[in-house]
Amino acid sequence: MDVDDAPSTPGKWKMEKPHHRHHPRLLLPRWHHSYPVSKLVFWSFFSLALFLALFLLSPRSSAPARIPESFASSSSSSGVRRAALQMAPWGGPAWEKRVRSSARVRRNPGGASVLVTGAAGFVGMHVAAALKRRGDGVLGLDNFNGYYDPSLKRARQALLDRAGVFVVEGDIDDGALLRKLFDVVPFTHVVHLAAQAGVRHALVDPASYVHSNVAGLVSVLEAAKAADPQPAIVWASSSSVYGLNSRVPFSEADRTDRPASLYAATKKAGEEIAHVYNHIYGLSITGLRFFTVYGPWGRPDMAYFFFTRDILRGKPVSIFEGPDHATVARDFTYIDDIVKGCLAALDHAGKSTGSGGKKRGPAPLRIYNLGNTSPVPVTKLVSILERLLKVKAVKKFVKMPRNGDVQFTHANITFAQKELGYRPTTGLHSGLKKFVRWYLEYYSISLSKNDSTDEAQRRSLRQLHAISDGFPQPHRVQQPPPPSVERRRRRQRTRMKLVWCPETALKAYVDAAKALADRSLEESSVAELVSAMAGGWKAQLVVEAWARDAGAATGVGLRAAVEHVRGRHVCVVPDEQWAAEYVGAMRRAGASVEAESVAVGEAEGAMRELEGVDLMVVDCRRRDAGRVLREARPGARGMVVVCKWAGRQRGGAAGVFRAGTRVVRATYLPLEGGVEVFHVGVGKGPSLGDGRARWISFDPFLPRRCDPEDVLLAGALVDANHPLAPLAGRRHPAHPQPATDWQQIHPQPPEGVAARPRALAEGVVPDHDSAAGLHGAELRRPEHPLVLRRRAVDEDEVGASVLAQQQVTCVADDEVHAARVGPERFQRGAQLVGPANDAGDPAAGLMRGGDQRQGRRPRGVGAHLHHETCAAPGGQCRHELGEVGLLGLVSLQKPTQEAHAVSDSNSYSLHRTGKAQVVVAVLTSFSVRRKALVAFSADQAMFL
Numbered sequence: 007m008d009v010d011d012a013p014s015t016p017g018k019w020k021m022e023k024p025h026h027r028h029h030p031r032l033l034l035p036r037w038h039h040s041y042p043v044s045k046l047v048f049w050s051f052f053s054l055a056l057f058l059a060l061f062l063l064s065p066r067s068s069a070p071a072r073i074p075e076s077f078a079s080s081s082s083s084s085g086v087r088r089a090a091l092q093m094a095p096w097g098g099p100a101w102e103k104r105v106r107s108s109a110r111v112r113r114n115p116g117g118a119s120v121l122v123t124g125a126a127g128f129v130g131m132h133v134a135a136a137l138k139r140r141g142d143g144v145l146g147l148d149n150f151n152g153y154y155d156p157s158l159k160r161a162r163q164a165l166l167d168r169a170g171v172f173v174v175e176g177d178i179d180d181g182a183l184l185r186k187l188f189d190v191v192p193f194t195h196v197v198h199l200a201a202q203a204g205v206r207h208a209l210v211d212p213a214s215y216v217h218s219n220v221a222g223l224v225s226v227l228e229a230a231k232a233a234d235p236q237p238a239i240v241w242a243s244s245s246s247v248y249g250l251n252s253r254v255p256f257s258e259a260d261r262t263d264r265p266a267s268l269y270a271a272t273k274k275a276g277e278e279i280a281h282v283y284n285h286i287y288g289l290s291i292t293g294l295r296f297f298t299v300y301g302p303w304g305r306p307d308m309a310y311f312f313f314t315r316d317i318l319r320g321k322p323v324s325i326f327e328g329p330d331h332a333t334v335a336r337d338f339t340y341i342d343d344i345v346k347g348c349l350a351a352l353d354h355a356g357k358s359t360g361s362g363g364k365k366r367g368p369a370p371l372r373i374y375n376l377g378n379t380s381p382v383p384v385t386k387l388v389s390i391l392e393r394l395l396k397v398k399a400v401k402k403f404v405k406m407p408r409n410g411d412v413q414f415t416h417a418n419i420t421f422a423q424k425e426l427g428y429r430p431t432t433g434l435h436s437g438l439k440k441f442v443r444w445y446l447e448y449y450s451i452s453l454s455k456n457d458s459t460d461e462a463q464r465r466s467l468r469q470l471h472a473i474s475d476g477f478p479q480p481h482r483v484q485q486p487p488p489p490s491v492e493r494r495r496r497r498q499r500t501r502m503k504l505v506w507c508p509e510t511a512l513k514a515y516v517d518a519a520k521a522l523a524d525r526s527l528e529e530s531s532v533a534e535l536v537s538a539m540a541g542g543w544k545a546q547l548v549v550e551a552w553a554r555d556a557g558a559a560t561g562v563g564l565r566a567a568v569e570h571v572r573g574r575h576v577c578v579v580p581d582e583q584w585a586a587e588y589v590g591a592m593r594r595a596g597a598s599v600e601a602e603s604v605a606v607g608e609a610e611g612a613m614r615e616l617e618g619v620d621l622m623v624v625d626c627r628r629r630d631a632g633r634v635l636r637e638a639r640p641g642a643r644g645m646v647v648v649c650k651w652a653g654r655q656r657g658g659a660a661g662v663f664r665a666g667t668r669v670v671r672a673t674y675l676p677l678e679g680g681v682e683v684f685h686v687g688v689g690k691g692p693s694l695g696d697g698r699a700r701w702i703s704f705d706p707f708l709p710r711r712c713d714p715e716d717v718l719l720a721g722a723l724v725d726a727n728h729p730l731a732p733l734a735g736r737r738h739p740a741h742p743q744p745a746t747d748w749q750q751i752h753p754q755p756p757e758g759v760a761a762r763p764r765a766l767a768e769g770v771v772p773d774h775d776s777a778a779g780l781h782g783a784e785l786r787r788p789e790h791p792l793v794l795r796r797r798a799v800d801e802d803e804v805g806a807s808v809l810a811q812q813q814v815t816c817v818a819d820d821e822v823h824a825a826r827v828g829p830e831r832f833q834r835g836a837q838l839v840g841p842a843n844d845a846g847d848p849a850a851g852l853m854r855g856g857d858q859r860q861g862r863r864p865r866g867v868g869a870h871l872h873h874e875t876c877a878a879p880g881g882q883c884r885h886e887l888g889e890v891g892l893l894g895l896v897s898l899q900k901p902t903q904e905a906h907a908v909s910d911s912n913s914y915s916l917h918r919t920g921k922a923q924v925v926v927a928v929l930t931s932f933s934v935r936r937k938a939l940v941a942f943s944a945d946q947a948m949f950l
């Protein structure tokens with residue numbers, strides 16, 4: 007799993023600029039104006055007293071100086087147990103170098119260098135990743151305590167590591183470590199998110215709250231105030247400070263002196279402590295009151311998380327109720343909105359004025375609510391989860407225990423809106439959808455769409471069998487690998503590793519074909535192809551770099567695919583106007599688009615948000631196509647790249663593919679259910695050097711307009727570090743030299759047609775390359791006749807070469823055409839599907855089921871085909887009614903040994919025999935010197 011599954015919103019990352027960004031009022035501690043000084047004094051004393059009492063009472067560890075005492079607590083049913091954590095040692099030149107490098111600002115002139123505490127935590131990881139993505143320097147700090155499953159924290163750490171963020175293993179209470187960090191890096195900001203979270207757990211382990219949330223905060227502020235330069239601080243307070251406040255929505259100006267839990271009290275104490283450090287030392291401090299944050303990579307101790315686990319396991323979930331069965335509600339806020347708020351708070355923080363512990367002037371002290379402004383009852387939360395999980399929850403309504411919970415929360419975000427441009431955009435349903443997707447993926451749980459609830463539940467239970475009784479354990483515990491392992495992994499990542507699943511490929515193909523059936527959209531055959539690819543690879547992140555006026559067919563196809571594989575489809579566009587046009591095009595094509603599915607911005611910016619791309623579709627007509635490709639960050643398996651209109655590149659993409667780049671020329675996609683797709687791309691002229699090419703798809707329902715189309719699966723990008731780059735230099739095993747034309751790839755046409763390629767190559771017929779490409783084609787299963795579309799028969803001579811030896815059904819559009827094709831072409835029992843029908847409308851007679859009045863054809867598998875088979879044009883016709891399960895069944899006879907293996911029986915045999923070499927191949931019309939073959943050999947391709 008990669009960062010992208012995590013920082014879940016790749017899309018619009020636009021914070022509205024506040025109108026009065028530099029308003030002098032911002033420099034004043036606004037929130038405490040309405041706050042009596044006596045209360046301030048009271049809270050300061052309260053905090054310190056609480057801290058001293060609990061700190062002195064708690065047992066101390068005798069850990070060596072560099073292994074700080076832990077504030078971690080392992081919650082266990084037997085009660086409170088505090089454990090000293092063994093921290094990784096820190097210090098030394100190599101460690102310092104790593105720290106410096108991680109905190110170095112890159113690609114973002116004037117960017118921040120940020121220390122993120124609690125970086126292996128839920129919010130911490132997302133914030134650290136987001137800062138890194140935009141080019142800020144980021145160093146993480148986390149003590150990996152055992153409050154909840156540390157392997158989840160390790161997995162987050164591994165994710166950050168891949169993103170280039172080093173997470174130092176240490177405690178915020180380790181003053182020496184903090185001083186060292188500030189010595190090594192002049193941090194401009196600290197985002198302090200390390201804390202002991204959880205409202206109810208405070209009853210179990212009160213000391214941990216004081217240690218982390220009071221002493222830990224003081225420790226961080228001490229280090230920050232002593233640093234030179236002093237950083238600005240942004241830190242996490244909590245909505246829980248509103249406690250028993252009953253004014254809704256909760257505003258920063260409301261009372262916060264009636265906390266309902268020790269957790270809330272420690273957060274409130276933190277706000278008062280912040281005042282002290284601002285007042286005495288001139289530290290710029292912004293506190294953020296988070297409202298019940300949820301989302302992918304979340305905290306297992308939170309209700310939405312363990313409800314999900316319990317629902318899947320069939321265990322009862324306790325839904326709290328207030329007095330008289332009153333609803334309990336929360337202002338659930340999606341993680342991406344919180345991240346945006348954190349980044350905006352950091353950007354608007356204003357500088358600390360002190361240095362080396364001395365105040366030099368007033369500094370900003372602020373507090374903001376970051377909520378969603380729409381409270382949702384817990385019952386609704388449960389019903390959304392039921393729907394998403396397709397499992398009925400066993401609900402138990404219980405009276406809200408008096409353990410710190412409050413009945414409702416509701417944020418007033420006016421201040422954050424005005425001053426930070428904060429605007430939450432994710433509703434609970436779509437946020438939970440992302441969470442559930444992540445959860446199922448992370449814990450490797452699959453739910454079938456068609457399962458009945460019971461079956462889904464049984465399956466889930468089986469899958470969850472391995473999950474322990476406590477917080478769920480992931481299948482894969484990701485520990486940060488030692489450098490040597492990481493190096494090896496990186497090497498491995500440079501090899502394409504694809505997992506091909508014919509079932510999902512078929513579903514995606516069929517859905518794409520259905521979605522596009524009644525629309526005569528350009529590129530729809532390509533759309534079906536890439537949809538099948540995305541489905542077959544089970545691509546979790548599919549990115550499309552759209553070109554203006556390109557239509558929406560590909561987008562529709564990709565959307566159909568990601569639905570099947572629970573993946574994500576994101577379209578990258580350079581600006582808002584393109585975004586609007588894209589959304590419009592998609593809507594017109596009948597597909598809905600959520601805001602987060604559109605990434606707006608320059609190639610670099612937009613692609614930076616997208617880590618772990620499985621399949622990338624780039625329209626090379628975009629000027630920045632090359633930059634888009636260069637910025638693409640593939641997932642661990644590698645990335646399938648489809649370049650549309652590669653021959654029309656406008657210079658942007660030209661530099662991307664180096665000379666010698668292996669380019670694949672044909673696609674064979676094994677699907678299931680007797681359906682296979684074989685796409686051949688062809689160019690004009692004996693070679694493909696003239697930059698013009700077009701698709702032939704043996705899809706009988708190809709749109710009438712099959713415009714020139716270049717689709718490329720290319721394996722090489724300019725960046726030598728790119729995981730695909732090594733493919734550029736590799737030779738296809740069957741062809742020691744890069745293939746230069748089709749003949750080389752398919753050197754042996756079948757008997758009886760041996761003369762044809764030559765004749766065709768001499769340019770006897772138009773489109774001869776397409777015919778050449780088909781030499782050697784044979785029907786894999788004669789019982790499924792090959793359906794050739796008109797043009798293939800009429801113009802391409804394909805019919806002649808294939809029909810000479812096969813039982814082939816040809817589709818003719820009209821009588822005239824049928825006559826022109828001529829029966830002489832159809833030898834050896836070849837038949838012509840005649841166009842005659844009752845109404846005398848030849849085209850309509852071919853395929854009923856489409857909108858005949860509008861002359862539309864039904865396209866795609868699953869449509870009912872009612873056609874008449876005629877012995878010859880104008881002859882007697884035979885009726886046939888059947889399910890269309892045939893999209894063209896063809897395989898190469900002897901082009902390569904491996905393709906032959908494909909045709910042996912089915913795709914599974916590839917796995918067994920390991921013979922398959924060519925699995926995917928797509929044509930390009932690149933200039934000759936760039937043309938070559940990309941082959942995924944059996945050891946690179948895995949088959950399910």
Ligand SMILES: O=C(O)[C@H]1O[C@H](OP(=O)(O)OP(=O)(O)OC[C@H]2O[C@@H](n3ccc(=O)[nH]c3=O)[C@H](O)[C@@H]2O)[C@H](O)[C@@H](O)[C@@H]1O
Nearest residue numbers: 203204244245246296297298308309324325326334384411
């Ligand atoms: O916003 C906040 O300040 C706080 O939000 C959450 O605290 P909470 O809102 O209580 O979140 P959950 O523990 O996930 O509970 C969510 C809702 O589910 C309810 N709940 C919880 C547990 C349960 O078994 N049943 C149940 O109905 C709670 O009463 C609450 O209304 C976090 O856990 C805190 O760390 C954070 O500071």
